[in-house]
Amino acid sequence: EESASASASASEPAGSDNQGGSDAELPLDVVVQVKATESDFWQYMIVGAEQYAKDYPDRVKVTIQGPTKELDYDKAVSLLEQVVANKPDAIVLASSSSDATVPAVEDAMDQGIPVVLADNMLNTEKYTAFLATDNIAGGALAADALVEGMEAKGKTSGKVLVVSSSAGSLVMEARIKGFTEQMKNKYTQYEMYPEILYCENDVAKALDVCAQTFSANKDIVGVFGGNNMSGNGASRYIAQEKLADEVTCVCYDSDPEEIKNLRNGDLYAMIIQDPAGFGYKGVDMAYKVVAEGYDVEANFPDKYIDTGCTKITAENIDAPELQALIDPTLLKDGKATREWPTYF
Amino acid sequence: MSEEKSKTTGKSLTSKLFSGVGPILLILIALFVVFSVIRGDVFLSGDNIQDLLLSTAVNGITALGMTCCIICGGVDLAAGSTIGMAAMVVSYFTSGQIAEGGLVPVFVAMLIAVVVGALIGFINGILINDGGLPPFIATIGMQIIIRQSINLIFEARIIAQLPTEFTDIALNTVFGIPVMAFVWFVLAIITWLMIKFTPFGRNIFAVGSNAETARLSGISLRATRCGAWMYSGVMSAIAGILLCARLGNGIPSTGSENYEFMAIASSVVGGASMSGGEGSVIGTFIGAIILQTIRNGGIIIGMNAHLLEMIVGAIIIIAVLFDKNSGSN
Amino acid sequence: MGIESNPIIRLNNIVKEFPGVRALKGVTFDVRPGEIHALVGENGAGKSTLIKCMMGVHEPTSGEIYLNGVQQRVKDPQQARELGLGAVYQDVNLAQSLTVGENFFIGNLPKTKWGTVNWKYIYKEAQKTLDELKINVDAKDTVRHLTIGQQEMVCIARTVHEKAKVIIFDEPTALLANEEVGILFDLIHRIKDMGVGIIYISHRLEEIFQICDRVTVLKDGAYVETLNVKDTNQDDLVKLMVGRDLTNMYDIEHFPKGECALKVENLTSKGVFENISFEAYKGQILGMFGLVGAGRTEICKAIFGADKFDSGKVFINGKEEHIKNPRSAMKKGVALLPEDRKKEGLCLGLSVDFNTNMASYDLISKCCWINLKKEHERTRHYIKEMETKTPSIKQLCKNLSGGNQQKVVIGKWLCRDADVMIFDEPTVGVDVGAKAEIYKLIEQLTRQGKCIILISSYLPEIMGLADEMMVISEGKLMGTLDRSEFMKDGKLDEERALRLASGISE
């Protein structure tokens, strides 16, 4: 679990480096395609990517693409095919499906357009680099945090519930897998509730399913919300019903409701990823590969860069250096700054 | 003639009230019996009944407006996005994140959201009446436009820091009933009175049944249609405001998961006819409770979420099948 | 004619029950080749139901059907068609968005050798039949664009084209004017001469005497009698149908001219009607006569605010009014009983109760609150007044027979209590008994000093009732005749009116 908690360490700004060998004209034309535009999380990635372009206007010109809904695999593929047809200098891609975009990505790579993957791995070997949270490790980290919180409340046995956003989301599956395995292997004193609750990314539904499951199962002591919407609903339910002394809640990703509940003690911990980092470092990687001839495989044999995840609890929520990580839009409004990690 | 008179007066008030909703009332009772037998301790507990009402309220309120549109011979597929728009509008105007202490007092913000809902309904009504668009098309177009406008205007981001006086609405109770459910009951009664006792209510039926006849009978099609869709817009807006209070944040995707389909299903399960001119508030009320009861009970007895959803789909079909075909035998 | 051959079709003891209604109580009936057999009876007597049983639309509760002496069960309309039964129904039954030609072959489209639809053949055949019958319609036209009269002719042509052995006409003349009635009768005679058996349903009894050989009377779903037409007369027939004597129905009281209630000046709607000017007085009946398509309906709809017009003035009670929509017309005291009861007069899916009150809820509500008691009272009152046959005030209008539906529409407009009442074809599909009731009602209204405008394509009716008669042809006012002008020695001068209606000015 060492790697999972690694993150925002200080470094020198990745500024005036040497110019590598490249035939592409500066600023580079980099397309960032996200899973969905109508989501806070992917808006954060967009903020990161745009921040890079703002920091280095002479290096890159960033274009944002993405279907409005995450489920629009079909539209995502069409979009990417079209992006590839336009021959940009590089592509940073967060793909909602591991298979759908493979042909287009391979096509791009074959044409010499580097593709930096973010968040979700594809079932292909042809890509430039992959920046993502290790979601299995993140799930395990969530389990650790949950147990820590439950033990602090003196709950050493009982049922643990998982609320998921929607079936078929790959990253969600990984988190839940990491969480469940950690619970089953390491914390056998707790029992996993047999059914996963789905909320279709609808907070109201998350609230409802929590309410009903809780009233039928008085022995639930812990809840894991697989993303911000499910965590939002679960923690709000706990806040509403004043169950904070009985039930511990941990969730993935942040949103304003969760932050509020964290401060109130209704949510014990958030496991946050670095979506802005996907964007910022993804574009950075694209630039380095194209303009400076950076060799990914030499530094990362499996081409994987773990962007880490961070456990946020009441203790560190106000730490100044974490503010822009918790809410990347602060960067956009210029209300906060952050130092970007130097993985490469 | 006298025979018939004695027959009608002989009917008790309750049997009059529930005439036509018999079959679905049976379904509701059957569901209650099944769930009570399996997990009566939880299902019938006061907490759960409260929760059932609370979780039905949003759909229940939306369905009231939807019923009016269906009676008027159309549907309002923009209901879900109107919910979202109202939630975002009320959040925008009250959030501490936008302005210290909110831009306007909570009450005013709610009013603005309701006005926005009415405005959306008005546009729908005009498109349908003056533009001659089929309601299905007009409102599906509006659905897309409103939903994406929410994303565009509010940058697809959650609005937080809503005042507690607003979010507390969802937590409080009146006479032991959650405020949301209470509002739903009141609106249901208002809608019932409107449909039963006002010329506007009757006009909705006339227009839905035969618009040309209604026009030649001196009923203003424009006023009736705009009124019906505005009523639906207002109901959706109220539902959106309450939902927003319940969620504690303005979430751009509020109301996007099949909210209009569920409202239509509630109305139709409750006996409304998609070809217009038919529908009842009590039926819709029961219809909404049926749909939520399956979900509520199913989760309580620990059913697989997907299996449960499958049953919801099947129940919608079966309930309507039952309703449409029980009359003729 | 009296061909004593074996019947093509024989219905034996047919019973048909609907929920709550016993529409047919054992009817026996037959048709021989080459005869025209009339089926008469009051509204709701079961005529339409009987032929629907025959055509496989309804399944009879009991009873047998024999075709050429062989018992048959007619399962569905398709089978009826294969057995050689054809029908022209009471309500025009065409697929509105399809072409005329396609409607001819609908359900049984001819194929090419490739298995695809043979369009050429369809249009050629349909056009041939239309031309033979002198129907001025293009087979490639979409039905929606035709007038009701034209649509009806297409319906008939289609049935003729199918070469059915038995053809049923359910009130075919209800929507036609004299000229077309003539064409239709010629047509029916020709079909008859081909040896086809014809069933003819009509409320216009003189038509029975004009073309029919035998007549069967139904009353309240029961079989009454079958007579040879030449052995009977109109009065006897009426007596059998209604159960009482109905001597001259048109003999209503006429009242002196009151003030001018409605004045129209140079009303014009381009391409539909032009420069229409007339005055209508209180206590008077103003008749409007013309052939189908003359534009009478449009004139009245324009006055009523239901259609737009280009220029002209409308004065009500001496004051010029700008009527924008039906609602404002009603507020000014004008009412219009539309001609097409199914499309414009009724909400078929709603109750009698609702339909009676729907135009006048404002009169029985206070501060937007409807007085439900009054609503029911009024409905009962008009049901009684007009003897509407309905099991309850909650019965849906679609379950009433055609004539009873018409009575509900009239009731609706009586509820309005308007000063100027425009009746557009008020007796279409209404039985003799009820017609007499309606005429009495009109008489009573004039006694109360109301102004009545009566549109009818049925000349005897309009001449019998009107104090003054306007004749319209192709949107132009051909002339206005006073009662004294068209009553010659107590007899009607039909010729003059018809000449005017055909556009021949004096």
Place this chain on the structure above:
Amino acid sequence: MSENKSQTGFAVKAKRFFSGIGLILLILIALFVIFSVTSDSFMTSSGMYNLARATAINGICALGMTCAIIVGGIDLSIGSVAGLSSVIIAYMTSTQFWETPILASEMWWIAALIAIVMGAANGLLIGWLVNDGNLPPFIASVGMQIVLRSATQLLCRASNLSHISQAYKDFFSKDSDIFGIPLMAIVWVVIIVITYIILRHTRFGRNIYAVGSNAETARLNGISLRRTRCGTWMYSGILAAIAGILLGARIGSGSPTAGKGFETDAIAASVIGGASMSGGEGSVLGTVIGSIIIQTIRNGGNALAWNSFLLEIIVGVLIIACVLLDTINKKNS
């Protein structure tokens, strides 16, 4: 003289052919002009190749939807049918749950046939519910939408099915084309032709119009309502299943949420193409143009990197505007 006559004959034919679609054809041409001027990547062969591939799936769904709309109904279950269809193939050819998949990679077409049968069965059920159960088509198909979606989730145990038949993926891959036309687009074109022939030149097709125009008339004329309705929804189900087969190949895995929301685009394409929600009206050509218009807006807009929300708003406005113009047009003529 004779020449003149044949000319007018041709003109009449052309007029009939284009009647009702003139407006949308103009819109399409305008869009093409705008995008080829403003974007240098739009009007390229690869741009067109992509456009054709991207339109195929919605294009096929929309044709089925058009039939359902013409018969006087609607089919809101097509998204779920497409999803289930793709998952059936994935389920039978993937190694997710078994060491050796049910079907060998090359045998994927058997699964595809099963998917088509499933689509037909679903259509049969909806047709039956509508005809014999008196259910409004909206409700029958929404109900089946929910049921099939849940069945899909259950079938793939709420997870993504990866490692599906490679042969299947390759079959419809980007590089499989015939004479430079992508195979997916060819499937679509074949279906366009078949649907055109069915609707225009077969009795069944004409019965669809007759039933949609006036069911009672159709019945009185001896058309079997049951057969026509069941047949229409079956056809729509089959097309949705075929779209699902293409979809599965395109996303390369079985996803429990695949196909969600397809019905909206399909309805949009149909009504932009002139189908009337009251039944009895609609044309294959119109729907095809409608599908292309929607995809052109998306592709062109993306090429110019327009805001994705704005693009969808344009689609929404277009739906309303096209129907509005069509209504005004009809009123005037």
